[in-house]
Amino acid sequence: MSHTPSANAATTLKSLPTDMDLVLKVIPMPADCNANGDIFGGWVMAQCDLAGSVIPARYTKGRMATVAVNEFVFKQPVRLGDILSFYSKLVKVGRTSVTVTVEVFAERFKTQGEYIKVTQATFTYVAIDGNGRPRPIERD
Template sequence: MSDSPRAPAATVLKSLPTDMELVLKVIPMPGDCNANGDIFGGWVMAQCDLAGSVIPARYTRGRMATVAVNEFVFKQPVRIGDILSFYSKLVRTGRTSVTVLVEVFAERFQAQGEYIKVTQATFTYVAIDDKGRPRPLPSVAAAPV
């Protein structure tokens, strides 16, 4: 993830979302960066997949698999030492699947207390049985919201 001359200027926020759930916080380290000194996009994607699986786990109540990355947008580069906050919310439940939105905010090491949205992604997870086949979600009424 490199700085692009066409990348839009980052909007600095003074607070984090209140309509989403904080599901992960992590600080990228030097081993997670590319030759340009920015954090690998694949590392960010892996963290988003982990963060995205938190809410669906409440609905699948068992094994699940990531079946789709419906959207993935890198808005700003992630740097070594950023404090990343991953927020998620339920977008949709189906018969066997759950779709969630994940938004990632960076608190830069030198500008703590200010946040920049760096990534946004939408994932779909499917409940699977012991043989890896899709299975119906347990009763949605029993799943927490």
């Protein structure tokens, strides 16, 4: 994963979000590393897409597809041995789509109990029918 050091220096947190849902926890493995020893950005993106689909599934109640990655920001590298916590929150429910944010926090192997926000993303998923066409989301 490439990342550019910036004024966004890593802020160490002592707790994880309480206003979002924990939707996935995962530990990257050696096969997920690039030549620099960091975890592939594409691997992180795939995990975010999985995590992002959890809340929309509650609304679409059936088949859905990722229709847009509205934002994806790598804030810090993900390292081998990190415990990643993926948190998600509903942004919007439309006629056929659901938009969510996903924030990813790393608990470094050597500093457990401290968290660093490594990635944030916004995804839109669309409810689809058996032919892959958008279908309306039923409202309760």
